[in-house]
Amino acid sequence: MPAGLVRKQAARWPRLSEPEMVRHYTWLSKRNFGIDTGFYPLGSCTMKHNPRVNEVIAQLPGIADIHPHLPEHHLQGLLSIYHEMQHMLEVCAGMDQVTLQPVAGAQGEFTAVRCIQEYFRLRGETQRTKVIVPDSAHGTNPASAAMAGFEIVEIPSRADGRIDLDALAAVADETTAAMMITNPNTLGLFEADISAASDIVHQAGGQMYYDGANFNAILGITSPGLMGFDAVHFNLHKTFSQPHGGGGPGSGPIGVKAHLAPFLPGPLAARREPTPEERPMAVDEHWYHWHQPEHSIGKIQQWHGNAGAVIRCWAYYRRYGNGLTEMSQHAVLNANYLRHAIHREAKVAGVDHLFVDGAETEVAKHEFTLSMQPAKDALGISAMDVAKGLLDRGYMAPTVYFPLVVPECMMIEPTETESKDTLDTFARHFVEVLKTDAETLHEAPVTTPVRRVDEVYAARNLCLRHPFDEA
């Protein structure tokens, strides 16, 4: 070792024996809430049950202990699973080519807008510098497009969160590179005008990008391809049950129509006839190999994406196969059932005047929104108060204050893996919370490991690591 590089002061880490470490993290885990703990109706996050078979498979040495730079003949199993997953996602999305490289939804968005950017550069349409995003979009949409260097054009949504075609037509022009939109939208409503929106953007020469955050509502029922989109990302950690892990890892594959395929980040899994020498090593009648698209944007992560997450989602897909449609049907069934149950229970209890639907509609898709504005006006009970009251009753709170177009918004997504009994009980508890007097509710939660946490204090008295100096 060069003398000047020898570490002089060791990291001030604790030294825990295994029994101490196991007890510490078990204690921490008991202070954390997951889907396994209870109902997790966090809108837009698709918190479905994570089948345990996925975890068993992901621990096998044939995935846990493989290196991405191994030669292809040592990765035939991985390549075949990648190929199968690409194909399945292509079918579900109505796209021509999928890449499994992006490791999160936001990275999928970034990757897709980069591909669109290079597509236009190669065509000489460098004046297409703008991306249109509805004001109700997830924050990652504008952030991803801006990171790629696009100017963001935000258009207002209608009161029900649906797309305003006039507003879109007014901004779509020869400077438009793409429009980014999710369908069902962030209020859980299907955009019946989606084909018209696609037409407007396409006539202006732009590309349509589908944010797959809400894919759980439409698998096998409709597809971005059928709706006229050119590119799409999946959140495998939402739709295909990769566990969220308290914030990650995820997996954010993208699918594109043929004209964008040459720009995808590689490598992609491809297949051909095996040679006689390859045949004994083949896993089926094909030989699988990596493929670099001709005009690839290059890498967006150093290796081959989150292979471990792809494997888990492959196991999930195999469980359903062509029955994925039933999964989405049940997701929508449960969301609508819960919406009705909450309204029904509220009417019985006489508290139905305390909230309204986020938007008027006959049916919702996989999620729905409620506005707590009436409760706020009448009793001073906010969406946050209701959320904290639900924590006291053993639930994870729904998403609150998003989308912004709904005042005092609660966004509720039950997913298909909750039983009718759970939904009925939740509806009753929701109503009980609304019957609680405001004073008591302002104090909630009282049964959780800590009570309301002071986020302003955290920001003003930044303590981002153990303060050794004071210890």
Next chain:
Amino acid sequence: MVDQLPNRGRESEMLSQMGFSSIEDLFADIPADVRFKGDLPLRGPQSEEEIIRDARRLLGANLDMGSRPSFLGAGLYRNYVPASVFQLVTRGEFLTAYTPYQPEVSQGMLQAMWEFQTLVSELVGLPVANLSLYDGSTAAAEALTCAVRVHNRKASQPNTVYVSALTPPDKLSVMHNYCQGAEIDIRTLEHNADGTLNLDALKQAAGSCGVYLEQPNPLGVLDEGLTSVKSIVGEHTALIVGVQPVSLGVVEAPGHYGADIVVGEGQPLGSPVTGGGPLYGIFACSQPYLRLMPGRIVGRSIDVDGKEAYCLTLSTREQHIRRHRATSNICTNETLIALMGAMHMALLGPDGLRDLAQRNMQACQKAKEVLSATPGVRLVHDAHHFNEFAIAVDGDAGECLAYLDANGITGGFNLASWYPATKDQILVTTTDQTSLNDIEALAAQLAMWTAHQGVSA
């Protein structure tokens, strides 16, 4: 058969309570012209046991590195990860939680990530760490854009950063993708013949927004010259150092020799290689970078009773608040893998980390000794190494690796994939999992290869 849908068989009952007669009624709002016709053209469903059988067969066709001597690393390293890490990380309260938006019921993960930030901060010698980015390459790329945000106003070379010419092309490609939107010019810094950074050439980087270098560098070389980089480039140029975190058990923390940002592939601490993902990217920085850094950060706070409590903080940097003006688009990160890292670090402690780093170094030293005495094998750099080192062989490196592979050894990484001009160089990687038997087997096969080359030449 394990059923994943609790309400299968109760559809009619639920629909009738809503006044509907068919599931189709719930999809009446989707126009017919955008509907799928018929079933999805996909295979039929499988039972759990069938899936496991297929998974064993397919994944069994992959070569797991533990099954034979392996010297393939080049950015990913197999260190032993204790069994308790795998047991604990599958606890459902961690595994099946979302990002901790409701801190009252997420104290476990929040505290674990605050502890992770502390562990990383101490490891690299900088006061601030976030709770993970995707991997080492995206962490390095985000560090470059962060450096430009911080220094662009005062830089004499605005929108310009310099990176080591040895940076692997895949990582460089990630950097280009992340930097091109902000029109950042990425220039390269040359190295000397012994693998160390050319400090004369470095002078051109003074006044740029940032310099990215690795310690050990991509060829495993430990470079003492990095300790003088900050004094050469000056206070208005960020020194960004990419690290292999295990090395910091013996190698000086970059924060102690002037690094402003330290990034790295966290994987060697806590995680298997897993085909290259999921991994976790380390990102730590000094105070001036704090408010322009990417990623989520946990702060310690109090609850309404004044009790210690944790929550996400500095969120105004992030996409869900700042939208297109956010410091990064990152939302989902690699929390669970970072948690594995924290668990491994907690079990190691400072002495355990030093021991692990020394075992890595000893394996590397032993391999260098044995291979340098092997006929036809030459060490490319006369230098100090960590984990890995480049060798030159007789003939073509790719053919040599294929020969080793056919003889039961994963011989290393063909450096022609990174540096097309080199035809005969292999990056040989060792870790604490490399045995003397493995090294001797590699040497014996390389000697055979050399002899074979002599005969055919």
